[in-house]
Amino acid sequence: MDLHIVWFVLWGVLWAVYFMLDGFVLGAGMLHRVLGKSDLDRRVVINSFGPVWDGNEVWLITAGGATFAAFPTTYALMFSYLYTPLLLLLFALIVRGVSFEFRSKEEGATWRGCWDWAIVLSSFVPALLFGVAFGNIFAGLPMDQAGYHGSLIALLNPYGIVSGLLFVMLFLEHGALYVAVKTTGDLSRRAESLARTLWVPLLVVAVAFLGYTNFATKLYDNYLKAPVFLVVPLVAVAALVGVRLLLGAGNTLAAFASSCVAILGVVGTGVIGLFPNLIPSSMDALSSLTIYNSSSSEYTLQIMTGVAFTFVPVVILYKIWVYRVFRGTVTAEAVAADHEAY
């Protein structure tokens, strides 16, 4: 078994699961001011993901850690080349985490209003930046043996922006569906109706992204070589259409599940197209960072494989358990009565 491939798959899975899980927190965070007409409604939205957001964010830390351990050269170059966008991402994630904790610890309208805007902004920025970053990675970064020749402005190329918009739209839809599922009454209805409205621009951006990808990247080459993998983008598109059909049928829970599949599918589509690159070079193919030229030693990969296959299943089991513990809806009455709520 080629452990490089095992770790490439794990790497892709970690990112995909992270986007699926934090995607709805980012989406709900962007929307909580719009959806929550009253202070209590906003708190209901925040508390709907309150017990799980931190655990979801750990998938990102694990994706970063796995990149470091399995592909240290990619970790080193990706993080130093994308210094400024990663810095903005860090600032946003820091602000988001403390905003949830701080927001309802004071009563003043100004205090809460400030933290509400902080939540909106610190949810929007990561969604956009992840999209821009991955779009640029799909297209390849301008690097050669001499180093990196890009800049923050250069990352904001049309394809990067389309990709950023796609992530924002995916997460908005995902977040709206999550709020629709997890809350009740008017709040849930508003979220459901917003999900229907947002679906149209989401589809437009998704189609634009898929089409543009053909011109801006080499992602589709792998699919020409091994058409069997086309099932992944097809599932992604089907799941995206499924979201709207299931919403139409009034089944928000199934629509949310479909949205989960759509996110996994979109990330999977990109990752499969990258193989065997982790970060292609747009300047010179020999300077691309691949799962072979940027990986750890065989011994380290063996150790890390042992660790991953022992502990990740345990993690998945208790994560499923925790979602079961907090299943059901979060109501305004419950939040108002709970002294421990956000």
Add this chain to the structure above:
Amino acid sequence: MDVLTLSRLQFAITSMFHFIFVPLTLGLSVLVAMMETRYVMTGNEMYKRMTKFWGKLFLINFALGVVTGITMEFQFGMNWAEYSRYVGDIFGAPLAIEATVAFFMESVFIGVWAFGWDKVGKRFHAVSIWLVALATNLSGLWILLANGWMQHPVGYVLRNGRAEMVDFMALITNPFGLLKFGHQIVSGYTVAGFFVMGISAYHLLKARNREFFKASFGMAAVFALAASIMVGVIGDFHAADVAKTQPAKFAAMEAVWNSCNNAPMHLIAFPDEKNECNLVTALPVPGLLSFLAFHDTNAQIRGITSFPKDERPPVLPVFLSFRLMVGLGTLFILLSAAALFLSKNGLLEKYPLFLKLLVLCIPLPYIANQLGWIVSEVGRQPWIVYGIMKTSDAVSKSLELSQVIGSLLGFTLLYGLLGFVDIYLLAKFARKGPEETHVGASNAFRN
């Protein structure tokens, strides 16, 4: 100022800021878990109120510890790409394992604990805070094994232009990392012990919720005394290990300039870096330093001048931080012993001055923790990985000065603001008694 200097400054600021919150998390998680266990065992509602009151402060503190931790993981790649590339094969593993075995557990069960009072059974609720405490301490273990490797690299070979792991067991049984872990964990418990004693003392001075805060104080005093004694004991072993593995750091810690046998410990000394000697030395205890380092009064201690100039750490900050840390550590043992004695004999409220002193002492264990890290990290210079890689070779090549200036300014402003708000909220909820901590929730309908 160049990219290297600013990157070092940024790493120092972000890690020291991160470390304002981590020690309390390490200790208070265990203390709160003990409180909740008492509640489950006795059914006494006071312990439930204790769990909730101290738990609220725990959560406010926890939030900032978590979010500032992400910065640490990202920075290795962002600012120290050459380091990450060179040692990632062996250094990346403990970080990835930390996330997999510790961060997931911590983040999932903190959610269960904070939001699950009515969702899971009483016993399981207590189990979940124990899992948080376990995970927090486990994350300390892995990150200190990683740091221990930078201090005393083991289990690797230099191959393919980098350090590659060849012995995972050596990495996870590295005595340097394990001693550091032991020393750090109990230092965190000391912070928590003094935090709870100090806040309890504040309320006892105001004669509010006396039973509640006497009981809190009593638990914290036992905890603080046990922890601060352990800090000293493990610290002693740790220093002896440093004398063997990092002689240059040890020489700086004790300001020993010239190698000598039967080295005395000067109770008073002050180093003069320029002239490579001590300005003052007084009150020598013959042979003590040799004895502490090697358990043999005749053992040789290497002096700083025996190292090439470009392999010496800065002496003054390491020396002063070490002295001050040891002094504070001794003070913590005395204070917590006195606190335990007074608490056991019901005499606390007879000595308001002592209570006031304990309120003022809340910051001291925090300071001692920071000083310890200054000894550890400044004392390792000029190496980033002791004996293998210099800090100056580790910085990212692609960085431009403007990027690092921007990030340093950004971190300083953001951390300054958030730190201010966090401490404001901690102080606010610490001042309120256990009955009044329910702000927000119960007032929601009023707004």
